[in-house]
Amino acid sequence: LAKTTQPISMDSYEGQEVNITCSHNNIATNDYITWYQQFPSQGPRFIIQGYKTKVTNEVASLFIPADRKSSTLSLPRVSLSDTAVYYCLVGDPGHGSSNTGKLIFGQGTTLQVKP
Amino acid sequence: DTAVSQTPKYLVTQMGNDKSIKCEQNLGHDTMYWYKQDSKKFLKIMFSYNNKELIINETVPNRFSPKSPDKAHLNLHINSLELGDSAVYFCASSPWRDYYEQYFGPGTRLTVT
Secondary structure (H helix, E strand, O other), X not given: OOXXXXXXXXXXXXXXXXXXXXXXXXXXXXXEEEEEEXXXXXXXXXXXXXXXXXXXXXXXXXXXXXXXXXXXXXXXXXOHHHOEEEEEEEEEOOOOOOOOOEEEEOXXXXXXXXX | OOOEEEEOOEEEXXXXXXXXXXXXXXXXXOEXXXXXXXXXXXXXXXXXXXXXXXXXXXXXXXXXEEEEEEOOEEEEEEOOOOHHHOEEEEEEEEOOOOOOOOEEOOOEEEEEO
């Protein structure tokens, strides 16, 4: 069971690059790594997903080392609107028999972007 | 058009009551989930259904029972509500193959008094 650990909070300033690292020492072979963003009073929103190496989309990059025991979400040039809670999710939905899938969210990192 | 909707948005009830939260998705997904988020923002999966079949059933009290009448709906029934059940409950959906990209509803804030 891949437990995840993230920093509780981070502060940054507008225009800076922000890197949030998630530790998942017990990640399993079939597990993917996903990051979500959550604003107050809203449901989480998918940001990016990866299995290994580096993944980049229009909003973020995800760096995963070869051992896959951690991952780093990189947000380039943050703005005030990036202030939110960021969750690292590691898991495998399970295939075949019931109750074999496990999806584990980290405790979330509260990112505060200051002007 | 709301992709994943939940009703009600707020639910205030007394201990011992039975209540239900409804969830509907119009994305054509075949997998749906229920999550519980407590006051400390921990987000924990409770159940997952794929094509109306229970896939994930985390250790939750058996007072909680999900029901999936069809692929587009996953309702959560809670019997004999307790103070500790107060939380925000989120419904989500995804395609089975792309389970990692889940679409969440707006949440239902349940307050048990």
